Amino acid sequence: MDEETDGIQQNKPAARDLDAIDRKILGVLVDDATISYAELGDRVGLSPPAAHERVKRLRRSGAIRGTVALVDPKAVRKPLLAFVHVDTRGWGKTPELMAISEHPEVEEIHSVAGDSCMLLKVRTEDTRALEGLLARLYETPGVVSTRSYVVLSTYLERPVQPGNTKEWPTPRHMTKPLY
Amino acid sequence: MDEETDGIQQNKPAARDLDAIDRKILGVLVDDATISYAELGDRVGLSPPAAHERVKRLRRSGAIRGTVALVDPKAVRKPLLAFVHVDTRGWGKTPELMAISEHPEVEEIHSVAGDSCMLLKVRTEDTRALEGLLARLYETPGVVSTRSYVVLSTYLERPVQPGNTKEWPTPRHMTKPLY
DNA sequence: CCTGAAAAGTTGCGCTG
DNA sequence: CAGCGCAACTTTTCAGG
Numbered sequence: 098m099d100e101e102t103d104g105i106q107q108n109k110p111a112a113r114d115l116d117a118i119d120r121k122i123l124g125v126l127v128d129d130a131t132i133s134y135a136e137l138g139d140r141v142g143l144s145p146p147a148a149h150e151r152v153k154r155l156r157r158s159g160a161i162r163g164t165v166a167l168v169d170p171k172a173v174r175k176p177l178l179a180f181v182h183v184d185t186r187g188w189g190k191t192p193e194l195m196a197i198s199e200h201p202e203v204e205e206i207h208s209v210a211g212d213s214c215m216l217l218k219v220r221t222e223d224t225r226a227l228e229g230l231l232a233r234l235y236e237t238p239g240v241v242s243t244r245s246y247v248v249l250s251t252y253l254e255r256p257v258q259p260g261n262t263k264e265w266p267t268p269r270h271m272t273k274p275l276y
Numbered sequence: 277m278d279e280e281t282d283g284i285q286q287n288k289p290a291a292r293d294l295d296a297i298d299r300k301i302l303g304v305l306v307d308d309a310t311i312s313y314a315e316l317g318d319r320v321g322l323s324p325p326a327a328h329e330r331v332k333r334l335r336r337s338g339a340i341r342g343t344v345a346l347v348d349p350k351a352v353r354k355p356l357l358a359f360v361h362v363d364t365r366g367w368g369k370t371p372e373l374m375a376i377s378e379h380p381e382v383e384e385i386h387s388v389a390g391d392s393c394m395l396l397k398v399r400t401e402d403t404r405a406l407e408g409l410l411a412r413l414y415e416t417p418g419v420v421s422t423r424s425y426v427v428l429s430t431y432l433e434r435p436v437q438p439g440n441t442k443e444w445p446t447p448r449h450m451t452k453p454l455y
Numbered sequence: 456c457c458t459g460a461a462a463a464g465t466t467g468c469g470c471t472g
Numbered sequence: 473c474a475g476c477g478c479a480a481c482t483t484t485t486c487a488g489g
């Protein structure tokens with residue numbers, strides 16, 4: 098089925114390409130998924146059943162991973178956002194690290210290239226809760242050290258946008274690469 | 277009439293506290309907002325109209341910031357995720373930096389404490405597009421340097437979770453702070 | 456906040472391009 | 473094959489208790 102023990106990023110969610118209408122639909126639904134299929138059809142130039150059929154296809158193909166409510170972090174008492182870089186000893190210890198997914202405060206876990214091994218996005222009620230999370234991290238076998246970046250202000254935060262930048266003016270000092 | 281009895285009604289994200297049912301509703305909708313109010317009511321122990329009234333209130337209060345479709349990055353040709361730390365000269369130049377919000381590839385912009393000033397989350401089609409974005413960053417007045425962390429694998433990525441960790445076992449070596 | 460009924464939206468089906 | 477119109481069904485939404 099669609100549940101994999103592997104990372105989210107490396108599989109095969111989307112088989113074939115999306116056409117212009119599909120992209121337009123995604124552009125609308127990424128912004129507001131509460132509209133009726135009648136209105137969605139209007140906005141993309143389709144009848145309600147046709148629009149619905151498209152959306153069902155996008156869901157089945159995995160292009161739409163889900164339709165969810167976005168909640169205000171402050172409303173659920175999580176005003177403190179931080180990015181935590183985690184240095185680990187060896188690579189096989191990631192399963193142990195994954196245990197912290199159980200904490201609802203942890204929103205993202207990535208392995209990254211660069212001088213850190215793992216990068217976490219965590220949202221807590223206060224610095225004390227963040228400290229508790231870091232303490233749990235240090236308990237995890239393989240965790241060597243962490244560096245935390247506490248967010249002071251968030252200027253932009255939005256889900257994956259379907260749009261691609263259509264040929265932004267390339268800086269003059271950038272030469273064309275070979276590949 | 278609704279809640280017009282109070283003088284102020286407009287601009288506060290989360291005015292009063294959420295009760296247990298509100299939190300349960302958020303917990304359901306954060307996972308799947310496509311269910312009917314009948315089923316939502318069932319899951320939280322409310323009639324369909326009552327559940328709907330709660331959700332409307334959560335929307336008005338700002339606790340629910342929106343209901344959106346989450347799209348698979350690979351389906352929209354953005355398989356490359358990176359976090360970019362940006363060092364800036366001075367603080368007043370942030371408005372200039374905000375211009376890059378125009379790029380759909382930029383998903384988050386935060387100012388952070390630590391050795392970086394700004395932190396961006398960007399999702400591009402390939403390394404070339406990331407390079408173009410970095411080039412634009414360096415064009416921005418005030419930008420001194422950047423460090424990029426390219427994501428190799430994403431193990432967890434989810435929206436804000438309403439749940440709080442209820443008294444996770446505190447590590448033994450952690451002593452209680454004064455405040 | 457609940458029960459019930461009117462209004463609106465969804466979705467299956469046969470048909471058309 | 474994808475989309476459209478129509479009609480049955482479900483859901484949303486507005487009453488009154």
